[in-house]
Ligand code: HEM
Ligand SMILES: *[C@@H]1O[C@H](CO)[C@@H](O)[C@H](O)[C@H]1NC(C)=O
Ligand SMILES: *[C@@H]1O[C@H](CO)[C@@H](O)[C@H](O)[C@H]1NC(C)=O
Ligand SMILES: *[C@@H]1O[C@H](CO)[C@@H](O)[C@H](O)[C@H]1NC(C)=O
Ligand SMILES: *[C@@H]1O[C@H](CO)[C@@H](O)[C@H](O)[C@H]1NC(C)=O
């Protein structure tokens with residue numbers, strides 16, 4: 127076991143380093159590749175614009191085409207600048223977008239600060255970390271310089287999440303329709319009630335997703351978001367130390383992996399240490415999450431729960447095909463990005479993302 131652990135650790139460090147290197151190279155190449163990808167994207171917009179029908183309420187393609195023609199490019203540039211400095215950012219922004227959409231719809235309610243009167247959603251989220259919020263505020267400020275009061279924070283977040291994850295690929299991994307408007311309300315209680323728990327079983331997860339108009343297929347596909355990022359020990363250490371109250375381990379967790387996790391999370395109450403969710407590949411956005419899931423190495427009970435239903439298991443197996451994963455993830459993200467959006471004259475266009483106008 128010791129030998130195995132060592133091997134694993136080495137691999138992890140190596141892969142993390144490699145991913146860092148790739149990201150850095152990406153930053154140098156940025157200018158060259160950008161020209162080409164712009165031409166491609168332009169082509170896509172023209173072609174798809176003719177054929178395409180709009181999904182997701184009254185969101186549309188390039189909604190700010192007239193009112194702020196460079197909006198999406200400004201967001202992309204600003205996002206990439208931040209990702210170059212912080213390779214963990216894609217995970218923060220992807221999760222932030224998910225949390226935004228699951229509470230009151232994708233209306234940037236997650237970004238509002240608490241006030242004297244009200245404790246905001248933000249306060250409930252077990253550490254999305256400040257780097258994410260700061261970055262969104264900065265990207266929004268960039269957009270405001272060119273087009274004050276035009277582009278919503280909800281759209282900025284949806285675009286920034288997509289662009290940060292897509293950065294290493296130098297092409298957008300999913301389409302983001304725009305035209306969302308910003309909400310004026312953010313309540314801590316609603317976050318607690320709507321955001322799925324890592325301790326959930328399959329039935330609760332399905333119910334939670336269904337209440338957002340997402341089906342079992344979306345649940346399995348979007349859980350693939352856990353291919354990047356980290357989780358805190360206290361959110362899974364019950365699986366290691368005291369699963370049923372008899373000092374036991376979760377039998378649905380790979381025992382070798384459990385030993386490794388114990389070496390990282392030394393006590394059941396450690397709420398500081400974090401562990402990669404997709405072991406050995408947590409900076410790579412890929413379908414490796416499903417590979418480790420099949421080996422009973424999903425980090426949370428909510429990950430392991432996807433193996434407890436035959437239908438979900440079938441989808442897990444399908445997503446072991448990489449191209450299938452990218453295709454399906456793009457579709458489900460577009461569905462998620464349309465949950466409960468405010469459009470038309472609803473809500474407002476916030477000037478600053480952390481406070482209502
Ligand atoms: C299926 C229900 C889900 C549950 C129960 C869940 C739960 C969690 C938990 C507990 C964490 C760790 C937080 C921490 O310790 O700091 C986490 C992280 C994360 N989640 Fe989920 N999640 C779910 C679905 C999703 C979806 C749909 C996405 C996006 C498509 C997503 C993206 C992420 C990302 C990227 C991280 C890493 C964040 C970081 O590195 O800071 N999750 N999730
Ligand atoms: C985005 O960055 C590229 C490359 O640095 C630059 O050519 C382009 O003008 C930028 N776009 C905007 C809107 O700032
Ligand atoms: C908003 O809240 C964040 C913490 O969530 C804090 O860092 C920031 O300073 C606050 N911004 C303002 C303008 O109060
Ligand atoms: C605080 O709450 C009171 C009563 O509900 C309301 O009249 C007031 O406008 C609120 N203040 C702010 C800053 O939201
Ligand atoms: C799933 O969790 C819910 C909520 O905790 C619980 O009521 C239900 O009995 C659980 N279902 C199964 C099959 O364990």
Ligand SMILES: *[C@@H]1O[C@H](CO)[C@@H](O)[C@H](O)[C@H]1NC(C)=O
Pocket residue numbers: 368370371372373394
């Ligand atoms: C395990 O959980 C049970 C029941 O909650 C508790 O009585 C016991 O002290 C725990 N054991 C350890 C080692 O934490």
Ligand SMILES: *[C@@H]1O[C@H](CO)[C@@H](O)[C@H](O)[C@H]1NC(C)=O
Pocket residue numbers: 395397
């Ligand atoms: C972590 O646990 C300590 C001690 O139980 C507690 O005081 C602290 O608030 C916790 N921190 C977080 C971020 O939950």
Ligand SMILES: CC(=O)N[C@H]1CO[C@H](CO)[C@@H](O)[C@@H]1O
Pocket residue numbers: 248249250251252253254255256
């Ligand atoms: C955004 C957020 O809630 N951040 C919290 C993360 O956790 C630390 C303590 O571990 C808090 O101080 C932050 O407020």
